[in-house]
Amino acid sequence: MEADAKPRPHDGPDAENLLRAALRERMRQLAEAYGLSVPGRDAFNLMSGVPAELRFLPMGDRDGAYDPEHGVILINSEMQPQRQRFTLAHEISHALLLADDDLLSDLHDAFEGEQLEEELEALCNLGAATLLMPGALVREVIERFGETGRALAELTRRADVSATSALYTLAEASETKVLYAVCAPVRSSAGNGPITVRASEGSRHFRYSLTEGTPVPEDHPLVLALASGLETRDQSYIPFRSGKKMKAAVVAFPQLRRVLVSFTVS
Known part of the structure; x- marks a missing residue:
C-alpha cells in the first residue's frame, strides 16, 4: 500500500473499521458545521442552507427522499411529527454528503452495490442525529444528569x-x-x-x-x-x-x- 493510500475493505477488518470510522467522523463534522450555520432546528431553519424545496405528501412505506436534480426534499405527510423531523434531517444529510466530493469519492471507492447503499444510509442517519442532537447538547445533558x-x-x-x-x-x-x-x-x-x-x-x-x-x-x-x-x-x-x-x-x-x-x- 502506498504511503498516502486510504484503507479499503479488502485490506481486512481492521482497515475497514478504520475507514468506516473516518467516514463517520467526516459526516459528523459536516452535520455539526451545517447545524452551526443555520439559525435554528425547526423545519424552516433546517432547510435554510439547502438548495431545495420542502414538500409533504403521502409516500406509502417511504419516509422521505431527496431529489437533487429537481431540488426537492419529500417527506411522508402521514408519519408522526418526530419521525418527520428526523427524516428531514436525514435527507438534508444526503444533500450535505452529495455536496462533499471527497467523502462521496471515498465511499464509492470503498463500497459498491447494496453495501454502498447501506453505508450511505448509515452515514445519513448519523448526520441526522448530529443535526438534531449536537455534541454540545449531548455533553450538557450528560454533565447535568449523568449517564x-x-x-x-x-x-x-x-x-x-x-x-x-x-x-x-x-x-x-x-x-x-x-x-x-x-x-x-x-x-x-x-x-x-x-x-x-x-x-x-x-x-x-x-x-x-x-x-x-x-x-x-x-x-x-x-x-x-x-x-x-x-x-x-x-x-x-x-x-x-x-x-x-x-x-x-x-x-x-x-x-x-x-x-x-x-x-x-x-
Whole structure:
C-alpha cells in the first residue's frame, strides 16, 4: 500500500473499521458545521442552507427522499411529527454528503452495490442525529444528569426526537459501562400487558444489549417507576431474556407511558 493510500475493505477488518470510522467522523463534522450555520432546528431553519424545496405528501412505506436534480426534499405527510423531523434531517444529510466530493469519492471507492447503499444510509442517519442532537447538547445533558435514564429522557425532550434516536446517540457518547433501554407495556384490546424492552444500546465500553421483546420481571425497579410515575434509582440487575441477572445500578425515568432506563455496571 502506498504511503498516502486510504484503507479499503479488502485490506481486512481492521482497515475497514478504520475507514468506516473516518467516514463517520467526516459526516459528523459536516452535520455539526451545517447545524452551526443555520439559525435554528425547526423545519424552516433546517432547510435554510439547502438548495431545495420542502414538500409533504403521502409516500406509502417511504419516509422521505431527496431529489437533487429537481431540488426537492419529500417527506411522508402521514408519519408522526418526530419521525418527520428526523427524516428531514436525514435527507438534508444526503444533500450535505452529495455536496462533499471527497467523502462521496471515498465511499464509492470503498463500497459498491447494496453495501454502498447501506453505508450511505448509515452515514445519513448519523448526520441526522448530529443535526438534531449536537455534541454540545449531548455533553450538557450528560454533565447535568449523568449517564442515566433521566439523561435519556431529557435528551429526548430537548432535542424533540424519538427515545430510540436519543438512545443510540447517548450510548455513543457515554464513557462508562452503561446500557440504555426503552421499555413499555404491551398493549392489546384487553388493556396493558407486561412491560417489555422496545430498544436498547450499550456504550462502547459495554458489549451487551437486551433483545427487543424481552419481558421485565414485575419486581424490577423500572416497573415500579412506571406504576408510580416517579424516577426510581436502585441497585438491581439487567433482566436478560435468558434469565441471567447482571448486577447494575438502575435509574428508571417514566415518560409518556414508557420507561427510559439506564443500567450501569461497575
